[in-house]
Amino acid sequence: MTNSTASYSQLCERLDGSEDDAWRVHNEALEMQRRGEDVVVLSIGDPDFRTPEPIVDNAVSHLKVGRTHYSPALGELSLRRAVADYEARVSPHDCSVDEVSIFPGVTAGIHAVMSCLLDPGDGAVVVDPMYVGYEPIFSALQAEVQITQADARNGFVIEIDAIKKAVTPTTKVVFINTPANPTGAIIPREDLVALAEFCQSKGLWLVCDEVYSMFTFEKPHISLRTAASKLDQLVVIDGLSKSHAMSGWRMGWVVAPPELTRYLGNFSAMSIFGCPQFIQDASAFALNNDEYYVKEMRDEYQKRRDVVCERLLKMPGIRFNKPDAGMFIMIDISSYCSDDKLFAKQLLDGERVSLLPGSAFGDSTAGHVRFSLVQPTGVLTEGCDRLESFLKNYPEEN
Ligand SMILES: Cc1ncc(COP(=O)(O)O)c(C=O)c1O
Numbered sequence: 001m002t003n004s005t006a007s008y009s010q011l012c013e014r015l016d017g018s019e020d021d022a023w024r025v026h027n028e029a030l031e032m033q034r035r036g037e038d039v040v041v042l043s044i045g046d047p048d049f050r051t052p053e054p055i056v057d058n059a060v061s062h063l064k065v066g067r068t069h070y071s072p073a074l075g076e077l078s079l080r081r082a083v084a085d086y087e088a089r090v091s092p093h094d095c096s097v098d099e100v101s102i103f104p105g106v107t108a109g110i111h112a113v114m115s116c117l118l119d120p121g122d123g124a125v126v127v128d129p130m131y132v133g134y135e136p137i138f139s140a141l142q143a144e145v146q147i148t149q150a151d152a153r154n155g156f157v158i159e160i161d162a163i164k165k166a167v168t169p170t171t172k173v174v175f176i177n178t179p180a181n182p183t184g185a186i187i188p189r190e191d192l193v194a195l196a197e198f199c200q201s202k203g204l205w206l207v208c209d210e211v212y213s214m215f216t217f218e219k220p221h222i223s224l225r226t227a228a229s230k231l232d233q234l235v236v237i238d239g240l241s242k243s244h245a246m247s248g249w250r251m252g253w254v255v256a257p258p259e260l261t262r263y264l265g266n267f268s269a270m271s272i273f274g275c276p277q278f279i280q281d282a283s284a285f286a287l288n289n290d291e292y293y294v295k296e297m298r299d300e301y302q303k304r305r306d307v308v309c310e311r312l313l314k315m316p317g318i319r320f321n322k323p324d325a326g327m328f329i330m331i332d333i334s335s336y337c338s339d340d341k342l343f344a345k346q347l348l349d350g351e352r353v354s355l356l357p358g359s360a361f362g363d364s365t366a367g368h369v370r371f372s373l374v375q376p377t378g379v380l381t382e383g384c385d386r387l388e389s390f391l392k393n394y395p396e397e398n
Pocket residue numbers: 045104105106107108131133177180181209211239240241247251252
């Protein structure tokens with residue numbers, strides 16, 4: 001909030017401050033790090049890997065030949081084709097460039113899609129826990145968020161009946177995320193099939209954020225497009241932020257029916273006006289040549305997950321589900337402290353480890369903290385050592 005007398009839109013108010021609480025411990029940890037303190041920061045989801053060198057080289061070479069101009073609002077044809085080819089490879093459905101639009105990151109893609117589907121007051125069913133970036137989008141659009149909760153006892157895998165129950169006469173969109181942040185849960189194929197059929201029968205849009213699609217471990221990723229028989233009101237959003245360690249490049253895409261894609265083009269022309277050409281060129285290269293480095297990073301995340309899970313198993317009083325995918329482990333610390341924000345703050349102050357409070361993602365992960373795997377194994381092990389020592393000495397009165 002500001003004391004200024006200047007007047008702003010209500011949007012500014014709706015967007016102001018909602019993030020502060022969730023990120024307080026993380027921001028404090030970064031501040032301590034800046035002061036030179038020895039902090040283990042495990043509270044963010046930004047891959048620690050460098051973008052693979054061939055992708056960087058490709059971008060540089062395109063920069064040098066002058067690929068620095070405006071680009072079509074829907075994206076460069078070569079990248080849209082690379083995305084369409086990729087989507088056709090991972091699902092039984094063909095995918096044409098008319099179904100693909102390019103956005104600077106998955107977040108921008110979600111914002112554009114929801115802007116094209118929802119008017120103020122329209123309902124969107126969203127699963128709790130959810131990525132912290134979702135809520136502000138619905139808030140900006142004044143959509144009604146219709147929450148349905150995933151259950152920790154069920155490994156946070158969402159029950160389709162719960163989604164169906166959350167639908168009301170105002171619902172226009174069902175929004176899912178598989179594999180999920182923060183839980184690493186994968187929605188099983190039969191559930192996706194049932195959900196797609198249900199949404200189809202009710203005339204609802206079904207939108208899926210699949211940004212962790214390339215980081216599944218023992219189980220394969222099942223794309224919504226793989227499970228659904230009809231694509232009429234189906235949208236898949238994906239990108240390179242996680243899979244190719246390209247979070248700062250801002251590269252995402254939307255796969256949607258051609259009519260919605262046309263509207264997304266209008267939205268993009270009004271807001272983004274196209275993504276940088278050299279980034280799109282390098283992204284097309286990344287998608288066409290990704291097998292090796294994506295696999296290397298996925299294998300490393302799996303190894304890290306196993307190392308950390310092994311350590312967590314030996315810590316009394318905590319519970320966790322070994323995640324099937326993604327870059328995080330949710331740890332139930334409620335037997336120590338029911339207030340996850342307080343626990344995270346105490347852990348930071350006491351042992352200099354920062355984990356993200358689970359309540360940042362919704363009520364169903366309250367009493368949890370999110371342990372992020374985007375650090376080398378040595379740092380993760382140090383984080384585990386400190387967490388273990390913190391739990392051993394956890395003050396009784398809490
Ligand atoms: C589920 C989910 N969706 C979207 C994003 C943001 O993706 P991008 O950086 O491509 O906007 C994140 C980032 O953590 C995420 O976890």
